[in-house]
């Protein structure tokens with residue numbers, strides 16, 4: 001019998017990290033569709049040996065710590081999820097944002113190559129400026145509008161050509177702070193919400209991304225891959241649909257324009273940055289629809305809140 005593949009996960013306590021670690025350990029993370037296996041193969045109990053490292057255990061901006069951590073664990077694959085994800089804060093914290101998203105990604109790539117491991121890292125739809133007018137494919141021109149997007153693009157360019165770079169957008173996990181939890185709290189307390197209808201994109205359920213990452217860890221394809229749930233939507237439509245799932249009426253969510261947000265967000269976001277996932281879909285099963293993902297997240301969140 002072949003030995004388990006050794007997988008090192010950075011940023012293991014983040015949204016995608018907690019779901020990926022469960023999935024690699026053959027557990028079903030909250031919010032997952034147990035039937036969705038991109039390459040049709042469920043994870044076996046002993047398929048992976050997992051080294052799940054949080055910021056306290058492996059600060060990716062510390063090259064010596066990274067070098068030692070990788071040399072000790074000798075992974076076959078590194079899934080690099082550690083990231084600076086505070087998009088608005090990044091506008092006034094450029095140095096830290098680039099240290100984590102750009103320089104540390106290069107550090108991880110170099111460390112992976114030193115031990116013959118394959119690097120998989122996640123980037124973002126915010127590398128695009130949103131002016132294309134249709135969904136973005138992997139080799140479309142990039143032009144980030146904000147510091148976060150620029151730092152992630154810099155990280156992409158600092159990777160080696162055989163690393164795997166996954167672009168995701170609007171990531172939502174059950175066990176994390178994200179906008180869907182805010183919407184659900186407001187729905188439960190009888191409040192209403194206002195969400196922008198002029199920012200269009202794709203949703204990525206953290207648990208669905210986790211399954212996709214397992215496939216990539218098995219196949220190690222290299223290159224750029226757009227991975228997101230199926231279908232394009234707006235933040236308003238996400239809020240409206242969540243309200244519907246939670247039993248709220250048509251008056252729950254009101255559409256507004258980005259220009260109406262008070263205070264105005266520090267970071268400019270692309271108006272339309274939905275990801276075209278055709279390349280992924282030609283190789284493996286498409287991720288479920290965004291509506292299916294949102295409904296699953298809300299259902300499992302509800303069980304966690306009650307339980």
Ligand SMILES: NC(=O)c1ccc[n+]([C@@H]2O[C@H](COP(=O)([O-])OP(=O)(O)OC[C@H]3O[C@@H](n4cnc5c(N)ncnc54)[C@H](OP(=O)(O)O)[C@@H]3O)[C@@H](O)[C@H]2O)c1
Nearest residue numbers: 011013014015016055059060082083085122124168170171
């Ligand atoms: N969230 C989104 O909407 C979105 C959209 C597109 C792409 N992505 C990308 O998807 C990936 C996963 O995102 P996510 O939503 O899971 O992010 P997340 O929940 O913010 O998790 C990121 C993790 O990285 C850790 N981290 C930050 N600085 C670190 C450092 N110097 N060393 C080690 N760990 C560090 C954070 O630790 P602390 O908790 O201690 O800060 C956190 O656990 C990231 O690459 C992100 O850029 C996210």
